[in-house]
Amino acid sequence: MNEFANLEETTTEPANTVARGSLLLTKIRGGNAYEETVERILQTIRLGLMQPSDQLPPERELALMLDVSRDTVRDATSSLAEAGYLVIRRGRYGGTFIADEIPTGAVRIGRDGELIKRAQLSSEEISDTLMFRVVLESGAAYEAASTELTREARDNLWQAYLDTKNSSIEDYRRLDSRFHLLIGELSRSSSLVNQVAQSRMKVNELLDEIPLLQPNITHSNQQHEEIVMAILTGQAEKASAAMRAHLEGSASLLRGFLA
Numbered sequence: 001m002n003e004f005a006n007l008e009e010t011t012t013e014p015a016n017t018v019a020r021g022s023l024l025l026t027k028i029r030g031g032n033a034y035e036e037t038v039e040r041i042l043q044t045i046r047l048g049l050m051q052p053s054d055q056l057p058p059e060r061e062l063a064l065m066l067d068v069s070r071d072t073v074r075d076a077t078s079s080l081a082e083a084g085y086l087v088i089r090r091g092r093y094g095g096t097f098i099a100d101e102i103p104t105g106a107v108r109i110g111r112d113g114e115l116i117k118r119a120q121l122s123s124e125e126i127s128d129t130l131m132f133r134v135v136l137e138s139g140a141a142y143e144a145a146s147t148e149l150t151r152e153a154r155d156n157l158w159q160a161y162l163d164t165k166n167s168s169i170e171d172y173r174r175l176d177s178r179f180h181l182l183i184g185e186l187s188r189s190s191s192l193v194n195q196v197a198q199s200r201m202k203v204n205e206l207l208d209e210i211p212l213l214q215p216n217i218t219h220s221n222q223q224h225e226e227i228v229m230a231i232l233t234g235q236a237e238k239a240s241a242a243m244r245a246h247l248e249g250s251a252s253l254l255r256g257f258l259a
Helices: 017-021 033-046 059-066 070-082 123-146 151-165 169-186 190-207 214-232 236-258
Strands: 086-089 095-098 107-109 115-117
Touching: 033 059, 033 070, 033 190, 059 070, 070 086, 123 169, 123 190, 123 214, 123 236, 151 169, 151 214, 169 190, 169 214, 190 236, 214 236
Parallel strands: none
Antiparallel strands: 086 095, 107 115
16 A cells, blocks of 8 residues: 555545636637637636536636736636526626536637537547647656656645546546646646647547446546556656556547547
């Protein structure tokens, strides 16, 4: 038994809402501020970093987190409310909340920031998406294992693993997304985290088309533990190899169902 396994395994409550959501709600660098703001909030919702009925940070705070104007935040949240992802409540107990029912299906952001249903990916696009993910996330695992982590970061990673391991089938993909994003965050590169988020959005669209099978979940959890232990013990090569094996297995499953 290792020192991390001594942590309370029955604890399944994730970190507080703002901490979960802040993985992607970080400073926007370049590009169209409105479109980037829509994308960051949409990723936060669709990747499950915030759950239905959770409240977004206040407008002023969100503008500071993203380094955009309050008008930009207001326009972006209004667009997402119109599209059904957010609910804006006025008055003393008002605020901006994640909708109780999140729209499903693949989406992309149009030239004017509108949300458009994404066309089905071709086999070539699927292969490209899966290969990019393997290269990106195996590198993220390598960097995470090479970084001197704080006690808080180590505890958060172990807890993210436990949350995923102990989750229901209904919550599994949401918590799995958070687990992978957290590993990207441990690299201390916000650009890498955003790339992981964009990649994961595409992969989730593919995963939504195949069944979630218990044997796959069990195997995935075993691989997650191997990745986590390699990161926590500073074994960068092992962490990268474990992540690559994990993602290549997922890619094989997706190709099998979607080819």
